[in-house]
Amino acid sequence: MKHIIIGGDGFVAIPDLRDSRIVYTESQDGNIIRRNKITGESRSIRPTAQNVTNAQPREAYRFHWDTPLMFSPHDPGVLMAAANKVFRSRDRGDSWEAISPDLTKGASRDSLVTMGLKGSDIRIARNDGISQWPTIVTLAESPKQAGVFYTGTDDGTVSVSRDDGKTWQNITKNIPGFPTGFVYVSEVVPSRFDAATVYVVVGNYRENDYAPYVWMSRDYGATFTRLVNGLSGETVRTLTEDTRNPDVLYVGTETGIFLTLDRGASWKRLKANFPTVRVDELTIHPRDNALIVASHGRALWILDHLEPIQEYAAAARADEALFTPGMQLQWKSKDDRKTTGEIYKYVWNGMKDKWPVAYKVAKNYTIPTDVLNALSGQVDLDGKTPEEVAAAWIAENEATWKAWAQ
Numbered sequence: 001m002k003h004i005i006i007g008g009d010g011f012v013a014i015p016d017l018r019d020s021r022i023v024y025t026e027s028q029d030g031n032i033i034r035r036n037k038i039t040g041e042s043r044s045i046r047p048t049a050q051n052v053t054n055a056q057p058r059e060a061y062r063f064h065w066d067t068p069l070m071f072s073p074h075d076p077g078v079l080m081a082a083a084n085k086v087f088r089s090r091d092r093g094d095s096w097e098a099i100s101p102d103l104t105k106g107a108s109r110d111s112l113v114t115m116g117l118k119g120s121d122i123r124i125a126r127n128d129g130i131s132q133w134p135t136i137v138t139l140a141e142s143p144k145q146a147g148v149f150y151t152g153t154d155d156g157t158v159s160v161s162r163d164d165g166k167t168w169q170n171i172t173k174n175i176p177g178f179p180t181g182f183v184y185v186s187e188v189v190p191s192r193f194d195a196a197t198v199y200v201v202v203g204n205y206r207e208n209d210y211a212p213y214v215w216m217s218r219d220y221g222a223t224f225t226r227l228v229n230g231l232s233g234e235t236v237r238t239l240t241e242d243t244r245n246p247d248v249l250y251v252g253t254e255t256g257i258f259l260t261l262d263r264g265a266s267w268k269r270l271k272a273n274f275p276t277v278r279v280d281e282l283t284i285h286p287r288d289n290a291l292i293v294a295s296h297g298r299a300l301w302i303l304d305h306l307e308p309i310q311e312y313a314a315a316a317r318a319d320e321a322l323f324t325p326g327m328q329l330q331w332k333s334k335d336d337r338k339t340t341g342e343i344y345k346y347v348w349n350g351m352k353d354k355w356p357v358a359y360k361v362a363k364n365y366t367i368p369t370d371v372l373n374a375l376s377g378q379v380d381l382d383g384k385t386p387e388e389v390a391a392a393w394i395a396e397n398e399a400t401w402k403a404w405a406q
Contacts, residue, residue, distance in 0.1 A: 003037060005023055005025050005035050005037070006025045006026070006027055006033060006035070006042075007027065008027030008028060008031070009027055009028050009065075011025075011026050011027070011028075011066050011067070011069075012024075012025060012026055012066075012067075012068075012069045012070075013025040014069065014070070014071060016076070016092070017071070017076040018076055018077065021036050021037055021038045021039075022034060022035070022036060022037070022092070023035050023037055024045075024069065024079065024093070026067055026069055028065045028066075029063045029064070029065060029067070029131060029132060030046050030047070030061070030063025030064075030067040030081070030083055031044070031046055032044070032045050032046045032047075032067065032069060032081060032093065033045060034092055034093050043093075045089070045092070045093025045094065046063075047061060047081060047083065047087045047096040047098075048061070051094070051095050051096055052087065052095075052096045052097065052098055053095055053096065053097050054097055054098055055098065061083035061084055061085060062083055062084040062104075062132040062133065062134070062135045063083045063132055063135060064082075064083075064132070064135040064136065064137045064154060065129070065130060065131075066137070067081060067082065067083070068080075068081060068082040068136060068137065068138060068139035069081050070139065070140075070141075072141055072146070073141055073142075073143045074141070074143075074146040075146075077090060078090055079092065079093055080139065080141070081096075081139075082135075082136035082139040082151065083135060083136065084102045084103065084104050084106075084134065084135055084136060085098045085099075085100050085101065085102055085103065085136075086098070086099050086100040086103070086136065086139060086149065086151060086165060087099070088165070099149075099161075099164070099165030099166075100149075100151070100159075100161065100165055100168050101168065103136055103151050103153060103157060103159045103168060103170075104134035104135065104136070104153045104154075104155050104157055105134060105153075105155045105156070105157060105182075106134065107134060107155060107182070109127065109133060133154060133155070134153055134154055134155035134157075134182070135153065135154055136151050136152070136153050137152060137153060137154045137184065137185065137186075138150075138151065138152040138185060138186065138187050138188050139151050139188075140188050140189060140190050141190070142190040142191075142195050142198075143190065143191075143192040144190070144191065144192060144193065144194060144195040145195035146164070147161075147162070147163060147164035147165070148160070148161070148162050148190065148195060148220070149161045149164075149165060150188040150190060150198055150221075151188065152185025152186070152187065152188045152200065153185055154182070154184050154185070155182040155183070156172065156178075156179070156181065156182050156183030156184075156185065157170060157172055157185070158170070158171050158172045158175065158185055158188065158200055158221070159171065159172075160198075160220060160221045162220060169221070171217075171221035171222070174217075174221055174222060174223060174224055175200065175215055175224045176215075176224060176225075176226060177213075177226055178202070178213075179202065179204045179207065179209060179213070181207055182207075183202055183204055183207070184202065184203050184204065184206055185200065185201075185202055186201045186202060186203040186236070186237055186238065187199075187200070187201040187237075187238055187239055188200055188201075189201070189239050189240070189241060191241055191246065192241060192243065193241075193246040194218070194246070195220075196217075196218055196219050196220050197216065197217065197218050197246075198216070198217050198220070198221060199214065199215065199216050199217075199227075199239050199241070199249070200213075200214070200215045200216075200217075200224070201213065201214055201236050201237070201238065201239050201251070202236075203235055203236065203237055204235075205235050205254075210233070210235050211228075211235075212228040212231035212232070212233075212234045212235065212236050212253075213226075213228070213236060214226065214227045214228055214231070214236055214239065214251065214264065215227065216263070216264055225264075227260075227263075227264030227265070227267075228267075229264075229265060229266045229267060230258070230260075230266050230267035230268060231251075231253070231258060231267050234253040234254065234255060234258070235253060235254045236251050236252070236253050237251075237252050237253060237254065237278070237279065237280060238251065238252040238279065238280060238281050238282055239251045239252075239282075240282040240283060240284065240291075242284065242306070242309075242310055243284045243286065243289070244289070244306075244310045245310040245311075245313075246263065247260075247261060247262055247263045247313065248260065248261055248309060248310055249263065249264060250270070250282050250291065251267070251282075252278075252279025252280060252281065252282050252293070253278075253279060254278045255276050255277070255278070256269060256270070256271065256274060256275075256276055256277065256279060257269070257270040257271075257274060257279055257282070257293065258270060259309065261309075261312060261313045262313070270303075272303075274293070274301060275295070275298055277295045277296060277297070277298040278295065278296035278297075279293055279294070279295055279296070280294050280295070280296050281293075281294040282294070284306070287327070288304065288327060289304075289305070289306050289307065289326060289327065290302050290303060290304040290305070290306065291303040291304075291306060304326065305326040306326075307323045307324045307325075307326055308323045311323050311324060
């Protein structure tokens with residue numbers, strides 16, 4: 001059943017992991033609310049001078065149209081949001097603490113000239129669409145180390161704090177080839193494997209610059225390396241690090257999805273049946289190991305069974321390899337009288353009692369017909385678990401593998 005949790009242009013919607021009745025969401029320009037899905041009760045929790053405990057008198061904050069809102073990956077009771085400052089709440093948004101200064105350049109649009117017209121001279125639809133600027137547009141905490149935060153702004157500033165927000169450092173000058181001017185920092189992505197590693201993505205098409213901008217730092221932003229080999233002509237919008245292999249990264253661009261198996265040294269397009277369309281966001285389901293893709297106007301897409309991508313580089317160095325079987329759905333069925341006859345069922349992509357096996361062999365191998373039939377994508381489980389089938393198949397064909405290798 002579908003429930004409308006907020007009106008306007010809805011953006012982030014995140015459930016409270018401690019209370020399934022509660023969801024946090026927002027509409028444009030920082031209008032954040034907490035809603036009880038059962039009773040329908042909602043409360044505005046937008047950070048203001050009235051509920052920010054360390055605010056200055058009559059202090060006003062600038063929020064981006066799509067305001068960053070997240071839970072700390074280390075504490076589901078810590079809610080975080082960003083305007084031109086970073087805010088933290090430990091009481092579900094009833095009160096906030098500003099844990100940063102203004103992290104933007106603080107420029108005024110009144111003095112900027114656009115198409116020959118000074119900002120203060122605009123009389124029609126002034127600041128239309130982007131009512132507040134400059135602002136923080138991306139906020140992230142390191143999944144590996146609590147208290148390490150990164151921010152990116154819509155005026156070209158990247159910052160880091162390594163002491164839980166007590167002090168902040170502008171690291172923009174450390175990024176080689178960073179565009180000049182008021183640059184839109186699309187995303188900052190701390191690594192889940194290494195506390196010192198972070199990725200930065202810039203989309204500079206607003207300045208008629210359609211070059212790809214992706215960087216990696218392995219020392220908390222002290223130095224950066226640009227990672228764009230194979231992305232020529234692409235405007236990169238988002239980046240996701242694989243959950244199992246730190247060398248595998250995925251990016252969404254204006255034309256689709258690209259991936260790297262060598263931590264950004266080279267990129268290749270991930271196509272299959274995916275359309276040529278802008279990709280706004282990528283994430284990996286933590287349980288199902290599936291890539292979830294949010295396209296711009298062409299629906300959500302799912303690429304399940306990521307194990308061959310995650311293990312491909314290691315498999316390529318071997319003559320033969322069986323990729324790790326993916327998770328399957330299993331259940332026990334009984335008849336309408338609840339009698340015996342307990343049969344374990346499996347489902348994969350709608351095929352009952354079937355289970356896919358992914359494998360790799362060298363091109364010059366002559367594979368026996370019976371093995372090809374067994375590996376055609378459907379294996380009769382015969383009441384066994386996928387793990388048991390895989391282990392038995394490897395054991396039965398160990399001699400065959402060795403013969404192929406010779």
